[in-house]
Amino acid sequence: MAAYDVVVIGGGPAGYAAALAARQRGASVAVVERERAGGACVNFACIPTNILMESASTFLDARELDVMGVFSAGEQFSLGRATARAATLVEQVARGVEMMLRRQGIESVLGRAAFRGPNSIDVALREGGTEVVEAGAFVIATGSRWEMEPIPGFPDDRVVTPDVVQHMIEAPSTVLVLADTDGHVPFGAEYAALLATSGSEVTLATSRESLLPALDADLRPAALDGLAAFGVRVLQGARAVRGNDRAISLGTADGDVEVQADLVVVADPRRPSLEGLEVERAGVTASPYLSVDQTCRTNVPHIFAAGDATGGALLTNAASHMGEVAGTNAAGGEAYARLGSIPKFLHLTPECGWVGIDEASARQLGYDVMTGTADLAFNARAMALGARTGVVKVVAERELGQVLGVHVVGPAVDGILALAAFAMQAEIPVAELAGMVQWHPTIGESLAEAARRAQ
Amino acid sequence: MATEIVIPKLGMTMEKGTLTEWLVPDGQEVAVGDLVFHMETEKIEMEVEAEAAGIVRQAVPNGTTLPPGGIVGYILAAGEPMPALSPAATAGAAASVAPVANSVPVSAGTASMLEGGRIAASPIARRLAREAGLVLAGVAGTGPGGRIVEADVTAAIAAPPAAAPSPATAPRTPVSPPREVLASPLARRLAERFKVDLATVPGTGPNGRITLADVEGAAGHPVDQPGGAPAEQHRPGDIIPVRGMRRVIAQRMHGSLQEMAQLTMGIDVGMGAAVDLRGRLVEQWAGQGLRPTYTDLIVKALALALCDHPLLNAEFSEEGIRLLEHRHIGVAVAVEGGLLVPVVRDADVLTLREIAAETNRLAGLARAGLVLPDDMAGQTFSVTTLGASGVDFFTPIINPPNVGILGVGGVRDGVAWEGDRPVRTSVMTLSLTIDHRAVDGAPAAAFLGTVRDLLESPYRLMS
Numbered sequence: 001m002a003a004y005d006v007v008v009i010g011g012g013p014a015g016y017a018a019a020l021a022a023r024q025r026g027a028s029v030a031v032v033e034r035e036r037a038g039g040a041c042v043n044f045a046c047i048p049t050n051i052l053m054e055s056a057s058t059f060l061d062a063r064e065l066d067v068m069g070v071f072s073a074g075e076q077f078s079l080g081r082a083t084a085r086a087a088t089l090v091e092q093v094a095r096g097v098e099m100m101l102r103r104q105g106i107e108s109v110l111g112r113a114a115f116r117g118p119n120s121i122d123v124a125l126r127e128g129g130t131e132v133v134e135a136g137a138f139v140i141a142t143g144s145r146w147e148m149e150p151i152p153g154f155p156d157d158r159v160v161t162p163d164v165v166q167h168m169i170e171a172p173s174t175v176l177v178l179a180d181t182d183g184h185v186p187f188g189a190e191y192a193a194l195l196a197t198s199g200s201e202v203t204l205a206t207s208r209e210s211l212l213p214a215l216d217a218d219l220r221p222a223a224l225d226g227l228a229a230f231g232v233r234v235l236q237g238a239r240a241v242r243g244n245d246r247a248i249s250l251g252t253a254d255g256d257v258e259v260q261a262d263l264v265v266v267a268d269p270r271r272p273s274l275e276g277l278e279v280e281r282a283g284v285t286a287s288p289y290l291s292v293d294q295t296c297r298t299n300v301p302h303i304f305a306a307g308d309a310t311g312g313a314l315l316t317n318a319a320s321h322m323g324e325v326a327g328t329n330a331a332g333g334e335a336y337a338r339l340g341s342i343p344k345f346l347h348l349t350p351e352c353g354w355v356g357i358d359e360a361s362a363r364q365l366g367y368d369v370m371t372g373t374a375d376l377a378f379n380a381r382a383m384a385l386g387a388r389t390g391v392v393k394v395v396a397e398r399e400l401g402q403v404l405g406v407h408v409v410g411p412a413v414d415g416i417l418a419l420a421a422f423a424m425q426a427e428i429p430v431a432e433l434a435g436m437v438q439w440h441p442t443i444g445e446s447l448a449e450a451a452r453r454a455q
Numbered sequence: 456m457a458t459e460i461v462i463p464k465l466g467m468t469m470e471k472g473t474l475t476e477w478l479v480p481d482g483q484e485v486a487v488g489d490l491v492f493h494m495e496t497e498k499i500e501m502e503v504e505a506e507a508a509g510i511v512r513q514a515v516p517n518g519t520t521l522p523p524g525g526i527v528g529y530i531l532a533a534g535e536p537m538p539a540l541s542p543a544a545t546a547g548a549a550a551s552v553a554p555v556a557n558s559v560p561v562s563a564g565t566a567s568m569l570e571g572g573r574i575a576a577s578p579i580a581r582r583l584a585r586e587a588g589l590v591l592a593g594v595a596g597t598g599p600g601g602r603i604v605e606a607d608v609t610a611a612i613a614a615p616p617a618a619a620p621s622p623a624t625a626p627r628t629p630v631s632p633p634r635e636v637l638a639s640p641l642a643r644r645l646a647e648r649f650k651v652d653l654a655t656v657p658g659t660g661p662n663g664r665i666t667l668a669d670v671e672g673a674a675g676h677p678v679d680q681p682g683g684a685p686a687e688q689h690r691p692g693d694i695i696p697v698r699g700m701r702r703v704i705a706q707r708m709h710g711s712l713q714e715m716a717q718l719t720m721g722i723d724v725g726m727g728a729a730v731d732l733r734g735r736l737v738e739q740w741a742g743q744g745l746r747p748t749y750t751d752l753i754v755k756a757l758a759l760a761l762c763d764h765p766l767l768n769a770e771f772s773e774e775g776i777r778l779l780e781h782r783h784i785g786v787a788v789a790v791e792g793g794l795l796v797p798v799v800r801d802a803d804v805l806t807l808r809e810i811a812a813e814t815n816r817l818a819g820l821a822r823a824g825l826v827l828p829d830d831m832a833g834q835t836f837s838v839t840t841l842g843a844s845g846v847d848f849f850t851p852i853i854n855p856p857n858v859g860i861l862g863v864g865g866v867r868d869g870v871a872w873e874g875d876r877p878v879r880t881s882v883m884t885l886s887l888t889i890d891h892r893a894v895d896g897a898p899a900a901a902f903l904g905t906v907r908d909l910l911e912s913p914y915r916l917m918s
Contacts, residue, residue: 361832427639
């Protein structure tokens with residue numbers, strides 16, 4: 001039997017952040033992981049997606065290299081090469097996580113955990129046998145798993161999740177991507193763009209009113225134009241109702257639409273992954289998510305939870321933040337989770353992202369709203385990058401000058417989003433954002449410009 | 456010669472002081488050391504005494520707020536005229552009156568004050584002074600233009616307060632230096648507005664930094680941070696500040712009733728089939744940890760009924776009645792100190808199972824204070840439930856800019872007649888409030904009838 005101050009169940013972003021935070025406070029820490037360190041983020045989601053999207057957007061850029069004075073490059077795209085590269089890099093990142101934990105003196109236990117009682121778990125070890133592990137505090141960070149509902153009439157084996165696409169060698173000729181995402185970030189858009197780049201005829205459908213409901217309405221057309229440039233057909237307000245061997249019927253307000261599909265990619269249907277954990281034996285209630293308070297405590301004071309298992313924002317950055325809070329508190333510290341100003345980002349061309357709320361939401365919530373926009377078409381760096389469109393929009397309230405949201409579409413706008421997220425998390429007033437001095441020419445300058453125009 | 460009476464600078468973070476009350480009438484004679492006025496800053500209250508003897512001439516009324524160094528009046532010799540008020544004249548004036556009480560050791564000197572009341576000092580001098588709790592306004596500057604340099608602060612720290620050149624400048628009751636408070640800029644702004652002393656606010660940000668939400672909490676509203684400091688116990692006689700969530704609720708509800716012509720109607724719904732269906736779903740979904748509620752059935756019924764009655768899914772505005780394309784149902788969730796209304800988007804196209812998962816997720820996050828702002832905006836219609844509290848009928852208030860809201864009562868036993876025989880039934884009352892500017896009674900009643908029919912034949916909710 002082994003005993004630790006803190007045992008973290010799950011080695012994804014929430015889990016390793018929790019383990020590192022607890023270890024940093026001097027606690028003895030073990031992480032129980034049933035598959036491979038890194039969780040969904042490293043193995044099936046953020047990391048492989050980002051690597052593959054870099055291949056896709058490089059290909060798109062390469063088509064216009066002659067404008068830059070570069071010739072004879074980028075005529076073909078090989079999905080097989082791109083996925084092979086992604087697999088290699090994912091392996092490196094996962095090993096990096098394992099090594100980082102080991103260097104910090106955090107024990108890794110490979111196996112499946114099940115609670116015995118409030119202070120102990122059984123771990124069915126991957127190498128065989130069972131080990132009892134005791135702890136003064138637990139952090140449950142088991143994440144979420146994809147769970148697909150079948151489409152009546154369409155073969156189940158041709159409805160797949162993104163992890164299957166990540167290992168494809170050749171793209172199917174017709175694909176329907178369904179992007180109904182709980183967490184407002186439609187990762188399906190990235191897979192639609194990737195497959196379209198690879199030569200598939202792609203339809204991207206969402207049953208929601210808008211593919212990007214949380215992005216400010218002023219910026220949505222630019223983001224959708226970007227998808228059209230990849231060759232993706234977008235259907236909003238369309239829900240898959242039934243299928244036959246080769247096609248899917250989508251119900252829309254204007255009647256049914258039939259879409260050819262050799263394959264259906266369901267982007268992000270997630271449910272908390274708690275099966276077999278027997279949390280109720282520790283007195284923890286799950287319904288189906290684990291409810292936590294701002295300190296990431298469950299209803300049992302020494303048992304914490306973080307990341308997707310809590311419903312949270314179903315995003316890696318939220319999971320890491322909650323993990324750090326949970327780990328700190330599990331080791332006797334004091335920290336509080338704040339998810340209101342975490343950035344959201346899609347690695348498309350143009351890139352698109354936001355942090356906070358849009359103008360319409362701010363007005364509906366009763367704020368005295370002021371907005372400012374800057375057109376990236378006049379940003380010298382954006383011009384050098386060859387971009388034709390791009391917008392930065394700042395949403396703020398008048399009373400205190402609080403920045404409520406920043407929305408961006410354009411080239412290299414992750415820099416703007418990083419600045420905006422920092423300013424909002426640090427609660428810097430919009431006037432100070434407006435006075436910020438940047439290097440020239442950079443994309444970041446446009447954030448200050450939009451802030452200056454906010455009135 | 457006229458001696459200026461100014462707002463003294465007390466600490467690095469002081470941005471302004473308010474002359475709350477003159478303690479000497481205009482024109483009265485004072486001696487050195489007499490108390491001249493009472494003032495307050497964000498952090499402290501204090502009395503300021505005269506350093507010169509003469510006749511006090513007030514230049515500003517009670518309640519005037521000025522930056523440190525701002526002139527509030529003069530001490531004049533008999534018969535001397537009052538000088539013209541000039542901000543430039545503040546230079547060198549800081550030592551003409553001395554703060555009493557509170558604060559920190561002050562040694563006399565002539566600090567050089569820049570425009571806006573900022574004292575000229577080197578960064579190292581500032582840091583040293585801050586660490587020693589020394590007020591720079593009292594330190595004599597020997598650098599260029601009277602700028603305070605490191606050596607001046609070192610000397611001032613070395614000189615004990617008792618050895619200060621003038622007894623009037625020595626504090627009567629020395630207390631600990633003002634605490635350096637870690638707080639976000641917006642938290643400071645709000646604290647100033649709410650008159651909250653930041654030194655008393657527990658910070659929940661990184662390294663205990665005080666955030667906007669912390670100040671809202673300290674101002675009587677712990678609702679934004681249920682995991683943070685425990686709610687205060689209110690006692691009779693207390694005045695609970697109307698801020699944060701409370702203020703939003705107050706403004707929106709009052710605004711709603713002022714602006715709209717609200718009409719409420721009720722209808723009884725036979726819930727027998729819905730009770731059976733929910734019971735079956737509870738069993739069927741138990742393995743997935745998913746427990747559907749009556750609210751989930753009602754959200755779905757409401758969304759489907761809105762498809763048939765588009766006039767109820769609308770916004771009333773100056774231009775006209777705008778029919779909305781999508782059916783986003785706001786579900787009121789009671790939280791500590793108020794309520795939040797997270798939104799189930801496109802509830803008409805979500806399956807009942809998806810609705811159950813989504814309402815559960817949103818309600819949990821709302822109660823934990825973790826709900827994302829994007830999840831709380833955009834509802835086209837709302838539902839609010841008081842059934843669990845034993846209420847059957849009530850008059851819900853519409854969430855602007857919607858034109859309707861549905862109130863849900865508890866499921867109770869009722870009686871129906873089968874021939875002459877009474878049989879037990881399950882009944883629930885729905886209370887619908889509409890904006891009569893947009894919708895009339897008859898179409899509203901028809902809509903309510905559709906909701907009832909869907910709940911009485913709930914298999915239609917399973918499509």
